Amino acid sequence: MRHIPRRRFGQHFLVDHHIIAEIIHIICPLPGDRMIEIGPGLGALTQPLLNNLDTLQAIELDRDIVDYLSRNYAEKLVIHNVDALKFDFSALGEGLRIVGNLPYNISTPLLFHLSRFSNLIIDMHFMLQLEVVERMVAQPSTPDYGRLSLMLQNRFEMEQMLIVPAEAFNPPPRVQSAIVCMRPRVVPVIPFGLEKLFGEMVLAAFSQRRKTLRNTLRHYLTIKDFDQLRIDPGLRAENLSLEQYSAITRHIHKIR
Numbered sequence: 001m002r003h004i005p006r007r008r009f010g011q012h013f014l015v016d017h018h019i020i021a022e023i024i025h026i027i028c029p030l031p032g033d034r035m036i037e038i039g040p041g042l043g044a045l046t047q048p049l050l051n052n053l054d055t056l057q058a059i060e061l062d063r064d065i066v067d068y069l070s071r072n073y074a075e076k077l078v079i080h081n082v083d084a085l086k087f088d089f090s091a092l093g094e095g096l097r098i099v100g101n102l103p104y105n106i107s108t109p110l111l112f113h114l115s116r117f118s119n120l121i122i123d124m125h126f127m128l129q130l131e132v133v134e135r136m137v138a139q140p141s142t143p144d145y146g147r148l149s150l151m152l153q154n155r156f157e158m159e160q161m162l163i164v165p166a167e168a169f170n171p172p173p174r175v176q177s178a179i180v181c182m183r184p185r186v187v188p189v190i191p192f193g194l195e196k197l198f199g200e201m202v203l204a205a206f207s208q209r210r211k212t213l214r215n216t217l218r219h220y221l222t223i224k225d226f227d228q229l230r231i232d233p234g235l236r237a238e239n240l241s242l243e244q245y246s247a248i249t250r251h252i253h254k255i256r
């Protein structure tokens with residue numbers, strides 16, 4: 001089909017067959033999998049996925065593309081013409097495997113949206129901007145470590161799998177991309193009821209990266225609280241581990 005890629009839908013279609021084969025090998029689709037593809041586009045991943053699956057659910061916003069997919073992949077493909085950001089993934093049951101070459105303009109809100117369904121998910125494999133993947137998997141005391149790392153690492157074990165050059169797409173994006181694998185933790189590090197507090201406190205901590213925790217968390221913790229937590233108030237947000245943020249969250253919850 002002649003389709004002019006639409007920038008507002010973040011359309012960069014995969015065209016490199018070696019890269020596509022590598023991605024499918026990483027995903028390892030099997031008959032019986034309850035798999036969902038976000039943003040199938042013109043089917044670069046859809047067809048090879050379908051070769052290995054009984055059925056595939058696809059979520060695609062662009063109506064023209066949905067028409068094309070319905071005509072060409074009718075048999076085993078169930079298409080939802082909706083915005084993935086608003087989609088209720090719980091409607092598809094549990095044991096979900098979610099994949100996609102995601103539209104980069106919505107990748108962060110989409111990851112947060114998907115986090116809400118982590119208890120229904122087996123794993124997720126996504127193509128994202130390399131820079132975003134580096135922030136997702138970043139460890140403490142590194143420049144990429146921040147709110148995104150902490151919020152997602154609380155719910156998922158994550159691994160950067162494959163770097164994909166811009167030439168693998170049409171049109172090529174301005175940046176490099178990477179495949180990330182995300183597997184939900186059996187139990188999140190932060191208890192469900194404290195996640196909102198955790199998010200707000202982490203936002204405050206990283207609001208001014210160069211400032212010390214004594215400063216950025218002054219509305220949450222006194223020097224005595226830092227003493228009790230055995231955390232040096234002279235450190236910066238990027239120096240603390242997820243476990244230390246968990247201890248801070250529980251402490252604030254206790255003293256409030």
Ligand SMILES: C[S@@+](CC[C@H](N)C(=O)[O-])C[C@H]1O[C@@H](n2cnc3c(N)ncnc32)[C@H](O)[C@@H]1O
Nearest residue numbers: 009012013014039040041044061083084101103
């Ligand atoms: C980067 S392209 C990937 C296309 C195809 N999977 C590929 O690899 O060639 C992203 C796809 O997501 C679709 N899309 C964009 N925003 C979306 C949204 N909010 N919900 C669902 N699909 C969306 C686009 O129309 C496009 O087909």
